[in-house]
Amino acid sequence: MTVPLLDVKNLNVTFQMASGDLPVSSDVSFTLEHGKVLGLIGESGSGKTVTSKAILGLLPSVGTAKSDFIRYKGRDISDLPPHEFDKLRGADLAMIFQDPVGSFNPVKTIGWHFRAAGRVHPEGHGDIAADAAEALRKVDIADPKTALKKFPHQLSGGMLQRCLIALIMFSRPSLIVADEPTTNLDNLVERQIITLFDKLRRDIDASFIFITHDMTIAEQISDDIIVMYAGQIVEHGSAKALMHAPRHPYTQGLVKTARELEGDVDTLTEISGEVGTGHWPDNKCRFAPRCPHYQAACDHAVPLHPVAGHGAVRCVMATDKEATR
Ligand SMILES: Nc1ncnc2c1ncn2[C@@H]1O[C@H](COP(=O)(O)OP(=O)(O)OP(=O)(O)O)[C@@H](O)[C@H]1O
Numbered sequence: 544m545t546v547p548l549l550d551v552k553n554l555n556v557t558f559q560m561a562s563g564d565l566p567v568s569s570d571v572s573f574t575l576e577h578g579k580v581l582g583l584i585g586e587s588g589s590g591k592t593v594t595s596k597a598i599l600g601l602l603p604s605v606g607t608a609k610s611d612f613i614r615y616k617g618r619d620i621s622d623l624p625p626h627e628f629d630k631l632r633g634a635d636l637a638m639i640f641q642d643p644v645g646s647f648n649p650v651k652t653i654g655w656h657f658r659a660a661g662r663v664h665p666e667g668h669g670d671i672a673a674d675a676a677e678a679l680r681k682v683d684i685a686d687p688k689t690a691l692k693k694f695p696h697q698l699s700g701g702m703l704q705r706c707l708i709a710l711i712m713f714s715r716p717s718l719i720v721a722d723e724p725t726t727n728l729d730n731l732v733e734r735q736i737i738t739l740f741d742k743l744r745r746d747i748d749a750s751f752i753f754i755t756h757d758m759t760i761a762e763q764i765s766d767d768i769i770v771m772y773a774g775q776i777v778e779h780g781s782a783k784a785l786m787h788a789p790r791h792p793y794t795q796g797l798v799k800t801a802r803e804l805e806g807d808v809d810t811l812t813e814i815s816g817e818v819g820t821g822h823w824p825d826n827k828c829r830f831a832p833r834c835p836h837y838q839a840a841c842d843h844a845v846p847l848h849p850v851a852g853h854g855a856v857r858c859v860m861a862t863d864k865e866a867t868r
């Protein structure tokens with residue numbers, strides 16, 4: 544049996560606040576295979592960033608992560624000391640944030656970043672300058688020599704995100720977490736950047752966790768999708784299954800809105816209400832206050848359970864019987 548690239552089991556993240564402990568991510572489990580893209584979707588505050596940061600050892604000091612294990616290439620990294628994590632992040636793991644500015648040292652040129660990355664893997668690069676220019680050309684930067692001499696603030700958001708993608712292509716990590724990397728960009732640049740991500744994925748055979756609010760982008764780029772709601776996974780399956788036959792009412796709402804956005808409608812269907820923050824009752828479905836299908840059976844802890852031919856769903860209505868209908 545092949546070992547998955549990433550295997551996360553029962554990850555729980557809590558923030559220690561002045562008002563008490565705030566659980567923000569509960570019982571998150573999934574595996575990610577080599578070369579695959581996992582889309583992570585859910586509305587603001589559902590725990591996407593916190594979950595990903597916990598996996599990469601990037602939680603702020605007020606955050607605590609507990610899990611059965613977080614295995615990266617078979618090695619449990621859940622309790623890795625910070626200096627070991629730093630090594631792993633430099634060479635193997637990368638995170639791309641919404642705002643690429645934060646990923647660059649503002650007082651260093653783009654070229655400096657490539658040279659620093661080249662020192663981590665000197666064996667991978669015969670000529671760092673030539674390889675850096677080649678990586679920049681692959682992300683359609685017409686004049687790599689000039690771009691390498693620029694400081695981050697001298698480039699537009701779209702150009703800087705391209706430089707970051709090029710830097711990652713150059714560094715060749717095995718796992719890349721991209722946290723809403725196109726949110727600040729206009730539609731045209733967003734589409735171009737998504738295409739580049741696809742290219743990057745094939746080029747370096749990396750695995751991605753791709754966080755987005757946008758179901759259409761998730762569908763386009765992902766092999767599998769996880770939908771998070773209120774810190775929990777509510778649905779997990781192939782992108783095809785989730786987009787064509789969503790089983791959780793929350794996913795159904797997201798897909799409906801995504802299809803409306805693609806079509807020609809005057810008014811979008813909203814999922815009324817808000818996700819709220821961390822103090823959810825354990826003895827009922829967290830989506831219950833907003834769910835159009837709420838019933839008495841929902842007033843119990845609802846487990847994420849496998850549904851044949853689909854994946855896993857956290858809803859009392861999702862059964863194998865229903866799936867085969
Ligand atoms: N440093 C922090 N201190 C306290 N609470 C935090 C901190 N960071 C995040 N949270 C809380 O954790 C919860 C999950 O946040 P997270 O940033 O993971 O959401 P998200 O799904 O990524 O949302 P978005 O789509 O807006 O980025 C939120 O309720 C948020 O307020």
Ligand code: SF4
Pocket residue numbers: 791792793828829830831832834835836837838840841845857858859860
């Ligand atoms: S368990 Fe009940 S309240 Fe929760 S999503 Fe399913 S039908 Fe809705």
Ligand SMILES: [Mg+2]
Pocket residue numbers: 591592593722
């Ligand atoms: Mg986030």
